[in-house]
Amino acid sequence: MTTGARHWRPHLAAERKVTHLVDARTLLDPRVLLVTGKGGVGKSTAAAALAIASVRTGRRTCLVEVEGRQTMRALFNTEPWDFDEREVRQDLFGLSIDPEASLAEYLAMFYGARRLSRLVVNSTAVEFATTAAPGIKDVLLIGKVKEMERRRDPDGRFVYDMIVVDAPPTGRILNFLRAPEATTELVRVGPIREQAQSLIDLLLDPNRLRLQLVTLLEEMPVAETAESAQALTELGVQLNPIIANRVLRPQADAATMKVLADGIAADTLQTVLAGSGFDDPASAHALRHLGEQHLRRLGLQDEMRAALHEGVDVPVFELPYLATRSFAENEVSLLADVISAAVS
Amino acid sequence: MSDANGGGAVVSGLVQARSRSLDDVVARRHVIVCTGAGGVGKTTTAAALAIEAARRGRRTIVLTIDPARRLAQSLGLSRLDTAPRPVPGVDGLDAMMLDMKRTFDEIVERHATSPDRVQRILDNRFYQQLSASLAGTQEYMAMEKLYDLDQTGRYDCIVIDTPPTRNALDFLDAPKRLTDFLEGRFLKMFLSPGIAAGRFATRAVGVGTGLFMRAASRVTGAVVLDDLAEFFQSFEGMYEGFKQRAQAVYHLLQRPDSAFVVVSSPEPPSLREASYFLRRLARDGMPTAGVVVNRVTVAPGGHVGAAPTAELMEAAAALNPDDDIERATAVLLELAIEARAIVGRQQQAIEAAFHGLTPPRLVEVPLAGGDVHDVDGLRWIADHLTGATAA
Ligand SMILES: Nc1ncnc2c1ncn2[C@@H]1O[C@H](COP(=O)(O)OP(=O)(O)OP(=O)(O)O)[C@@H](O)[C@H]1O
Ligand SMILES: Nc1ncnc2c1ncn2[C@@H]1O[C@H](COP(=O)(O)OP(=O)(O)O)[C@@H](O)[C@H]1O
Ligand SMILES: [Mg+2]
Ligand SMILES: [Mg+2]
Secondary structure (H helix, E strand, O other): OOHHHHOOOOOOHHHOOOOOOOOOHHHHOOOEEEEEEOOOOOHHHHHHHHHHHHHHOOOOEEEEEOOOOOHHHHHHOOOOOOOOOEEEEOOEEEEEOOHHHHHHHHHHHHHOOHHHHHHHHHHHHHHHHHHHOOHHHHHHHHHHHHHHHHOEOOOOOEOOOEEEEEOOOHHHHHHHHHHHHHHHHHEOOOHHHHHHHHHHHHHHOOOOEEEEEEEEOOHHHHHHHHHHHHHHHHHOOOEOOEEEEEEOOOOOOHHHHHHHHHOOOHHHHHHHOOOOOOOOHHHHHHHHHHHHHHHHHHHHHHHHHHHHHHHOOOOEEEEEOOOOOOOOHHHHHHHHHHHHHHHO | OHHHOOOHHHHHHHHHHHOOOOHHHHHHOOEEEEEEOOOOOHHHHHHHHHHHHHHOOOOEEEEEOOOOHHHHHHOOOOOOOOOOEEOOOOOOEEEEEOOHHHHHHHHHHHHOOOHHHHHHHHHOHHHHHHHHHOOOHHHHHHHHHHHHHHHHOOOOEEEEEOOOOOOOOHHHHHHHHHHHHHOOHHHHHHHOHHHHHHHHHHHOOOOOHHHHHHHHHHHHOOEOHHHHHHHHHHHOOOHHHHHHHHHHHHHHHHOOOEEEEEEEOOOHHHHHHHHHHHHHHHHOOOOEEEEEEEEEOOOOOHHHHHOOHHHHHHHHHOOOOOOHHHHHHHHHHHHHHHHHHHHHHHHHHHHHHOOOOOOOOEEEEEOOOOOOOOHHHHHHHHHHHOOOOOO
């Protein structure tokens, strides 16, 4: 039925050229990526895509979820993720860290008796600890990541080459990153105090860990990204190139876009489509509207791209908006293709 | 396709929800709380509902939390100002920016027994951490402000926005959490095991208090106990007032002339959060008015919107790529195909999220051409919310 395809083939968004290619080869350089951004911009999606792209470069990778929302489980269509790292795809491990489990493991590590500590933890100890010193929860999460980053197999190799963390959103990320330091202020002695220092070392080492900001080319996310980029830099953490997600691409080449911009009259459309079944006035109206809307969105996006480049001095790497019927592992894998192309 | 196997009742529940708009809510409810995940359009929805309520002659105020800069300007607000201000060009509408930290300080000022105490609390490092990080505190502060405004009796309709949070449910628990916390349950447990032993033992059978204490102090190391102790001492005597007020706020929210509007984007993560929130509101006996799915993609009209996708593809393929107009027309057809794919994905996500739940109303607001940041843009949103324009 699509025999006419030899004339003209609808090009899917993902197949379109990446027009704003930046030097993104460094995207997968660090060993730990903390992915953050304003709520809903695609942090989890980007984290999953980065992890898949990392696996493809031959790295054993762990994708870590920290807020227990089971986003990854839905994305990969697997069993729920939990505190046990499990291989969800070849060389891709999945883990969902929750503070209770981290605390239990932590106690077990220092004091043995895992069963006992679980019991204690399930009582009000966590509530106590996290209420009395709210940063402790975050310290435990970062602590778990550090443990994984340092972990070696029997022949001395790091167990994970890459750890991608679907981290808290930008609204919370500063407190999250400051937690170890805040803890050294509140907690003056003891194991947590000692550990906090080693976490600060991890956070500030650009070869080991970087922050991955994700944004949309829309007003509020861009403003929040610019603010966060500055604050994070001041904090001393290294930023990865920023990912702009859901970027709309021009639907066609420049010449055709020009024709669209000039506008096609409704009756012209009806004539062109005569006999196709789509020459009704309502269709002509709808098509004109779609064209105008597409151009307007691209225009707005250009403004926002300019604002983003003005607001941050980090390269921006764009992932396309996927206008697909569904959004699941397959789509994430398409986004990973774009990342793979950029890093190779 | 999903209604083929016995999903009839569920679907008709949603169909019914879709047939009702927020028109009567704007016309009659006294308190309207807009809630949902971050970035979905809570602030926008709150402002639009408020403009519409004012248009109907109701004395209205909207409390906003983190408006986009240009929206704040349109509402006549600046970041530094937290007093109610008239919205330029909209009769009968005030807007107010909420500063959560400031609200918490005000509560301390109101309930503390002496000015000296107020200062001690505000200066306490622990208080500073707490007001920023105890889960639900920020949300709760918004509700406190709501209560204040209600008490003034100056408004027929109070529309309130909620902060973007990790967990949109936190604020329902916040009053309890706060009072629990301020009553020093944890502290008492920590400082005087004897007192807490009874309560604790019933909670964690088989684990002695001493053991708990040892574990807790191992975890915290030596939390600066002076700060903590001082903090709780300063709060002594405030608990009762605080608790009563928290109760009053809760009851205000539960009143039948209050309304919770759950805002969501048409993407699965925020829809999931919305459905979770609906359940939670029901559990707490809160008056849920309905769901707003914001920024939906609208199906194209005409045959382009109705015919099978394959026919659109065929029509596109049949056009001559060497002719400018025909090639451009093919691109428009391709845009239609994409729009329809997105509509399909969004509608499926909406059905899946609310499967088995029957929100009283379900309203869709289309994705606007650009940002919504002025009164005209808000009126456009309001028309969709009240059914004056169908999505
Ligand atoms: N490139 C893309 N193209 C099209 N849709 C996308 C794209 N990226 C993300 N989405 C859609 O946006 C939704 C939200 O993405 P995601 O869950 O990754 O956001 P998030 O930032 O992690 O959200 P939250 O703040 O709630 O954790 C996805 O479920 C998907 O439907
Ligand atoms: N229906 C809509 N169409 C297009 N843009 C919208 C729509 N609703 C909201 N927006 C835009 O989305 C952004 C986030 O909206 P906002 O109301 O601030 O979200 P929230 O308060 O939930 O974080 C704003 O820039 C706003 O202009
Ligand atoms: Mg997420
Ligand atoms: Mg908001």
